[in-house]
Amino acid sequence: MTQPLHSRRTALVTVGGTTLAVCLAGCSAAPATGGTAGGATTAGTGAGTTIKAAEVPEGSGTIVGSYVVTQPKKGTFEAFGSLCTHQKQPVQQVTDAAIVCGRHGSTFSLADGSVLTGPATTALTKATVTLSGDTLTIS
Numbered sequence: 289m290t291q292p293l294h295s296r297r298t299a300l301v302t303v304g305g306t307t308l309a310v311c312l313a314g315c316s317a318a319p320a321t322g323g324t325a326g327g328a329t330t331a332g333t334g335a336g337t338t339i340k341a342a343e344v345p346e347g348s349g350t351i352v353g354s355y356v357v358t359q360p361k362k363g364t365f366e367a368f369g370s371l372c373t374h375q376k377q378p379v380q381q382v383t384d385a386a387i388v389c390g391r392h393g394s395t396f397s398l399a400d401g402s403v404l405t406g407p408a409t410t411a412l413t414k415a416t417v418t419l420s421g422d423t424l425t426i427s
């Protein structure tokens with residue numbers, strides 16, 4: 289009589305453990321994050337973010353970490369914070385015409401981050417970009 293009770297308890301624990309494991313797996317899944325618009329390799333975010341200069345398309349740019357890096361003309365690199373100045377949403381795309389926030393449609397200049405079309409009214413925050421060898425460091 290004891291054996292079936294023990295078996296039942298073991299089964300319940302096992303079922304409980306399995307259920308918990310399933311719940312943990314289902315509840316702990318991290319949401320998918322957006323990728324970089326230009327296909328760049330993200331080497332980090334925040335201060336000291338690096339990217340190979342060759343990964344920044346001439347006449348366009350890319351999003352790397354919390355920055356947008358552009359190359360408005362060959363060999364000239366600019367960097368800006370990637371948060372749109374309208375409602376602080378991350379910009380999503382860099383085209384050959386502009387840095388684009390798809391949230392409400394603001395666009396910003398590749399050369400200086402100024403507003404091309406609103407609703408944003410303030411330029412993107414300028415960041416510092418330095419070229420050393422073939423690597424850009426943005427901060």
Ligand code: FES
Binds near residue numbers: 372374391
């Ligand atoms: S948050 Fe970018 S346009 Fe509104």
